[in-house]
Amino acid sequence: MSKQIVYSCYVNRSREGEQFVPVHVLSYQISGALTFNDGKNTFTSHEGEFRFIRRNQLLKFFKQPPENGEFKTISVYLDEETLRSFSMEYGYTADKPVDTDVVIELKPNPLYKSYMQSLQPYEQLSETGNEDLMTLKLKEAILILLKANPELKNVLFDFSAPGKLDLEAFMQQNFHFNVEMKRFAYLTGRSLATFKRDFEKIFHSSPSRWLLQKRLQEAYYQIKEKGRKTSDVYLEVGFEDLSHFSFAFKKAFGVAPSALSPLSPNR
Template sequence: MNAATPHIQQKQISLSCYTSRVREGEQFIPEHVFSYQLSGSITMHDGVREYTFTEGSCRLTRRNNLMKFVKQPAATAPFLNISVYLDQATLQRFSKTYGFAANPQQEQPPVIPIHATPFVKAYFDSLKPYDELIQEGNEVLLSLKQQEAIGILLQSNAALKDVLFDFAAPGRIDLEAFMQQNFHFNTSLNRFAYLTGRSLSTFKRDFEKTFGMPPGKWLQQRRLQEAYYLIREKGASASDVYIEVGFEDLSHFSFAFKKMYGAAPTRI
């Protein structure tokens, strides 16, 4: 592995490596992801709960979730994480071949810790050497490794079939509760609509009925309110909070903040 390469990705397998810096960000998780933390640590936040995984730990991150993360190298080792992506087409083929079907389930957390059994450890050991595995020409092998990952997950926890083989799109959920929990994710209205079980037009119509204003305007006001609270009550700085509350750019955040509160964030 070349440690200077921060992110190596094939459709089925991804290797993340950061040697000397903390990396923060957020992402939408479109497919289930089975991950093993080789070294360093990752802290993930779904808007309500925080999850931390250190060296030797495993997790299944469920599809159709928004997640913030902090990736931290260890004192004597890089941040190193291997992930296997379990797309819907692969899971549907597996379900049909082996006769698995999901039962109606109670709500599951977005991130599910997986016990690092000998089967799990042996599986991730089998993915070495990573650089060679992801080269062109290994598509069949990579597909088999995806199927093996599904089998390993089911062996570690049979109840995961109700997660892995649930192919339904997000159902209609409480719009106000969802937006209050997820306003700080910098994602598109299309994605917010999808995750609340609505078309974009229905989402916009329901949003105005619920909040009394268009979603774009509400999102900016709500993010600025949260930033004001963090700066005034928690002593945070503008550079600490602008990404946390969903802004991409510090100058845009500062401009919008001053317009709403009559003073720059540094004067609060």
Template sequence: MAAAKTNSKPQILYSCYYARSREGENFIPEHVFSYQIAGEMIVSDGRTTKTLKAGEYRFSRRNHLAKFVKIPPEGGEFKTISLFLDQEILREISNEYNIVSEKKIQGDAMFSLKPHPLYHSFMTSLQSYLEVEQKDNEVLFNLKIKEAVLLLLKVNPELKDILFDFNDPGKIDLEAFMNKNFHFNVHLNRFAYLTGRSLATFKRDFQKIFQESPGHWLLNKRLQEAYYLIKEKGKTPSEVYIDVGFEDLSHFSFSFKKKFGIVPSSL
């Protein structure tokens, strides 16, 4: 369960989970500055897997794919505060302070930030703001977001080249990207964007490379991977269906039986 006092496009989000959770889209659309209050989060971006613990600060990079497992402490709740640093506010800061990105930074989708007294004071001050509806206080919350960005630049100045890189992803090798990232549960328009293409161009290029539609290819690829994990690695259907990109177990089981003629549990 998640609790948050936000509008439809929250800038500051307080999340609370009472049970282990792997929900949510696997795409990070905006930079996020977060503080882990209680519990742990396991993050995998396809290259590395990290465990972020209570008391840690983290930075999530926009335009990245990642899977999240949220784990509450024994007998307690998973709690985190996240600030979404959207492009509009970052552009305002860039223009106001004449801050620009000077080089392209590659790296993980999410990484830890060293604790700092300024971070602690800032996150503590946010507790009272969470009692205020954001919908009618956009100016107030914009100021808090700007404050967070300036704190990040002061404590971690190397983030400048990440925060103020406003470029969209460039065109990349579609075949290599899809074979590496098919297990992320995102819409086709996300895959298209991350490979530097419009949705129409993505579908056209995909058909040329794989000789079938993206939807059909993704379904078969995910089912084949699931079959391997269950048959050869001994995993259960409930363990693999999210890992290979399905949203729910019933849809996975139905699709699996339709393709292989047997239910996944029979393996």
């Protein structure tokens, strides 16, 4: 059984990353702060705050532990199978698709607080033999969400796949997310083959070639014009590895990124 209730704990001063969020997430910030960016908006969740993250989203995140302390969260993952089962049992359905923020701040509510406190003894809940207890705790989370934030019904029980989006606008906004091509295709409402075909019609280039050029152009701008450090920029624009980024950058522009940066990552 995959983990659906997860505790996160970090002692690093900061930890950056990015991810595709395939399921809805109810989360509680126990300590520290967590900042999200969806390509358009930035949202920060502080100690003691609750949040709801919509499924099928691309997010970058920055985890900030408190001074001399640990970053801690509890996250409850509400997958489609769980929500469909709940829908059949309790008769909840979405009235219509709704457009909300990717990360929704949930106002303080005693129900949320008591629920999260009740999870703390169940750190090993995902172990074999706890399936029934896990199911009950997930049902409880959904019932509390519906009680405290009834408007989320149309989000929780909307099981439709992403609709066909404006491919050019989507890629211009999300090129810096380092996800597989099939993920970009899915999020724009296309099969991988259709995505590639539509992409080449619009950009007159293959997706992989365009993404590399776009990311390098953005990196050049950030380093040369904004004075950013190479070590800060390469992850931000969608590269996984600094050495690969440096090689591609020098091949494209004839100069190493560290030669442009006011502060080399090795200094």
